[in-house]
Amino acid sequence: MSIDTASQKATSQVPDVSGRFGEFGRRFVPETLMHALEELTREYERAQQDPEFLAELDKLLSTFVGRPNPLYFAERLTEHCGGARIYLKREDLNHTGAHKINNTMGQVLLTRRMGKKRVIAETGAGQHGVATAVACARFGLNCVVYMGEEDIRRQKLNVFNMRMMGAEVRGVSSGSKTLRDAINEAMRDWMSTVEHTHYIIGSVVGPHPFPMMVRDFQAIIGREARRQCLEAETRLPDEVIACVGGGSNSAGMFYPFVDDETVALTGVEAGGRGPAPGDHASTLTYGHKGVLHGSYSYVLQDEDGQTQDVHSISAGLDYPGVGPEHSYWKDTGRVNYVSVTDDEALAALQTMAKLEGILPAIESSHAIAHAFKAAKQRSKDEIIVVCLSGRGDKDVYEVARLLGQDLD
Amino acid sequence: MTEQTRIASTFSVLKEAGHLAFMPFITAGDPDMAATLSVIRELGDRGVDLIEVGFPYSDPIADGPVIQASYTRALDKGLHVNDIFDGVRSLPTEELPPLVAMASYALLFRRGVEEFVKQAVESGFAGFIIPDLPADEAGDVGKVVQSHGADLIQLISPMTPKDRATEILKAASGFVYCISVAGTTGVRDDLPPELTEQLNWLRTQTDVPLAVGFGIKGPEQVDILRDAADGVIVGSAIVRMMAGLGTSPEGDATALAEIGTFAESMVQATRKK
Ligand SMILES: Cc1ncc(COP(=O)(O)O)c(C=O)c1O
Numbered sequence: 001m002s003i004d005t006a007s008q009k010a011t012s013q014v015p016d017v018s019g020r021f022g023e024f025g026r027r028f029v030p031e032t033l034m035h036a037l038e039e040l041t042r043e044y045e046r047a048q049q050d051p052e053f054l055a056e057l058d059k060l061l062s063t064f065v066g067r068p069n070p071l072y073f074a075e076r077l078t079e080h081c082g083g084a085r086i087y088l089k090r091e092d093l094n095h096t097g098a099h100k101i102n103n104t105m106g107q108v109l110l111t112r113r114m115g116k117k118r119v120i121a122e123t124g125a126g127q128h129g130v131a132t133a134v135a136c137a138r139f140g141l142n143c144v145v146y147m148g149e150e151d152i153r154r155q156k157l158n159v160f161n162m163r164m165m166g167a168e169v170r171g172v173s174s175g176s177k178t179l180r181d182a183i184n185e186a187m188r189d190w191m192s193t194v195e196h197t198h199y200i201i202g203s204v205v206g207p208h209p210f211p212m213m214v215r216d217f218q219a220i221i222g223r224e225a226r227r228q229c230l231e232a233e234t235r236l237p238d239e240v241i242a243c244v245g246g247g248s249n250s251a252g253m254f255y256p257f258v259d260d261e262t263v264a265l266t267g268v269e270a271g272g273r274g275p276a277p278g279d280h281a282s283t284l285t286y287g288h289k290g291v292l293h294g295s296y297s298y299v300l301q302d303e304d305g306q307t308q309d310v311h312s313i314s315a316g317l318d319y320p321g322v323g324p325e326h327s328y329w330k331d332t333g334r335v336n337y338v339s340v341t342d343d344e345a346l347a348a349l350q351t352m353a354k355l356e357g358i359l360p361a362i363e364s365s366h367a368i369a370h371a372f373k374a375a376k377q378r379s380k381d382e383i384i385v386v387c388l389s390g391r392g393d394k395d396v397y398e399v400a401r402l403l404g405q406d407l408d
Numbered sequence: 409m410t411e412q413t414r415i416a417s418t419f420s421v422l423k424e425a426g427h428l429a430f431m432p433f434i435t436a437g438d439p440d441m442a443a444t445l446s447v448i449r450e451l452g453d454r455g456v457d458l459i460e461v462g463f464p465y466s467d468p469i470a471d472g473p474v475i476q477a478s479y480t481r482a483l484d485k486g487l488h489v490n491d492i493f494d495g496v497r498s499l500p501t502e503e504l505p506p507l508v509a510m511a512s513y514a515l516l517f518r519r520g521v522e523e524f525v526k527q528a529v530e531s532g533f534a535g536f537i538i539p540d541l542p543a544d545e546a547g548d549v550g551k552v553v554q555s556h557g558a559d560l561i562q563l564i565s566p567m568t569p570k571d572r573a574t575e576i577l578k579a580a581s582g583f584v585y586c587i588s589v590a591g592t593t594g595v596r597d598d599l600p601p602e603l604t605e606q607l608n609w610l611r612t613q614t615d616v617p618l619a620v621g622f623g624i625k626g627p628e629q630v631d632i633l634r635d636a637a638d639g640v641i642v643g644s645a646i647v648r649m650m651a652g653l654g655t656s657p658e659g660d661a662t663a664l665a666e667i668g669t670f671a672e673s674m675v676q677a678t679r680k681k
Contacts, residue, residue, distance in 0.1 A: 026538045028513050030470040032565040032590050035572065173475065180467065187469040192591030194567060291514040293465060294540070304489045305518030306466040327513070 019208020098390030126158025128202030203246025204323030218252025249346030415490030439654030470595030501532030
């Protein structure tokens with residue numbers, strides 16, 4: 001592509017037919033999955049053109065998930081920071097308490113269209129697992145969720161929740177026993193069951209069409225927020241902030257703003273204990289271009305290409321990869337990516353609870369921690385919209401433990 | 409290209425004699441490179457036709473529990489890609505069966521495809537299997553591999569539709585790796601009946617030899633494949649035996665003998681009846 005045509009093209013016009021976001025994305029998977037991915041791409045494209053499919057999804061999102069959720073002006077937080085006006089997009093108010101259900105509703109309808117009866121998923125924080133279990137319960141599909149043993153420990157409320165919904169939770173004890181290993185295990189399952197099983201990936205990662213499809217299903221976050229901001233303030237925000245694990249709540253939040261050049265977009269990664277390898281999960285801040293889980297993107301890996309261990313107090317951000325569209329946004333400069341430490345996130349969680357009466361998920365607390373900093377840099381007539389991707393109920397045991405309290 | 413690659417000429421000789429190729433797969437560096445090199449020599453002595461050397465990778469989605477665990481063991485001991493190249497370079501590879509590097513695209517990409525392939529060929533590898541690089545993405549890699557006189561092995565799975573298989577075969581060289589079952593590597597009791605059907609059809613589409621892998625456990629399955637395939641690959645069954653290496657000198661000797669005996673039984677089973 002020549003530079004001329006590239007610059008004329010809106011940043012939102014990706015991916016191309018082979019799943020390329022600029023140079024990123026594509027498909028790096030075993031041959032066994034290739035045909036299924038092609039079929040899925042075709043089915044998804046057909047569904048997107050099908051008014052019945054879209055109407056059914058809309059109806060589910062409004063009557064079952066509870067959309068649209070509010071864009072809430074956080075008055076006391078704004079006062080506390082003394083700068084820009086802070087708005088929160090309340091994904092925490094969705095059924096199951098996070099943005100993940102936007103995607104599972106869309107994909108479960110696709111599963112039905114394809115006539116598949118079994119669904120598998122991976123989960124880190126357990127929010128995607130719960131959202132998948134709920135979607136499968138709602139439609140009577142068989143559901144298996146892979147989850148790292150370490151995450152099973154720190155997110156036990158969600159494990160119980162999934163089992164209540166009839167899902168089978170399979171512990172993964174290989175590697176770092178976290179999200180990355182759960183994805184490996186789900187992919188392996190899919191390799192041998194692909195004919196009758198759909199894999200509902202929980203973020204904008206994996207081979208094409210997943211990064212595009214999950215982004216599209218999550219883009220309702222940004223579409224609503226954009227409209228709600230125009231309604232409340234009669235103008236677009238100056239900055240939009242969201243946390244980045246695999247990158248789905250942020251991709252869904254950013255995508256409808258990508259062509260609005262006046263809106264600054266900021267993705268917040270998990271800075272963990274600090275910048276040393278193994279101490280954080282800031283893939284875009286410290287990673288290299290590479291291949292992981294079927295797609296080409298930034299990855300935290302060593303000089304041989306082996307994936308590195310990562311750390312975050314947040315199970316949902318504890319991932320060494322990131323969706324390919326984020327890599328594209330990073331390299332084109334459209335989105336700025338920053339990093340927030342464990343301690344900063346934990347402090348933001350408590351401030352938010354005390355000042356607004358909202359207990360955010362540890363993941364979302366990373367975005368909030370950065371919003372505090374950003375608001376202070378901006379004047380009082382500027383507007384910041386933060387994606388509050390989920391609520392903190394799932395985290396109470398872990399937060400109590402980190403604060404030195406025992407709930408048992 | 410008029411001159412045959414090492415892999416192609418290995419298959420030509422076998423075909424002439426009416427034999428099938430036997431290709432064992434081993435993990436490099438499990439438990440260490442010294443053990444890997446002694447297994448390679450042992451396999452060479454027992455008359456195997458090609459040897460696939462697996463490059464341990466942190467996230468091998470195409471592999472089942474046995475190979476995955478052996479990759480993890482090797483990496484936990486600090487194995488690096490250079491250790492594999494150095495080890496293989498120390499072998500008299502011209503006197504050994506052709507060695508095929510089985511490596512994730514993640515490893516090739518990180519080093520740079522050109523650099524990885526060049527170093528691998530210089531150290532003695534004759535071909536490459538990149539299980540997570542589908543034919544659609546493999547064009548440039550294929551050119552690099554070919555320019556170094558080696559083969560990039562294409563894979564076909566039971567899930568591959570015919571029109572897709574035809575496209576893949578256009579790029580085939582060395583042999584075609586026919587995956588016997590949809591799923592990951594690992595030993596299975598049966599081979600699906602559709603497999604022979606697919607092999608027979610592939611045979612009408614290409615002259616490149618067809619080798620069957622994934623799930624093959626021993627000599628008893630060779631006869632089923634005798635007429636339909638040109639070679640068989642055994643991975644997990646051997647890697648499991650390798651787990652006995654590195655425990656004690658006696659353990660090493662026992663494991664090596666077990667691998668050798670197994671390899672010989674496979675070589676015999678694959679010779680013309
Ligand atoms: C509440 C919440 N926010 C964010 C994330 C991170 O995922 P993503 O970056 O895909 O939005 C998760 C993942 O589990 C989550 O539960």
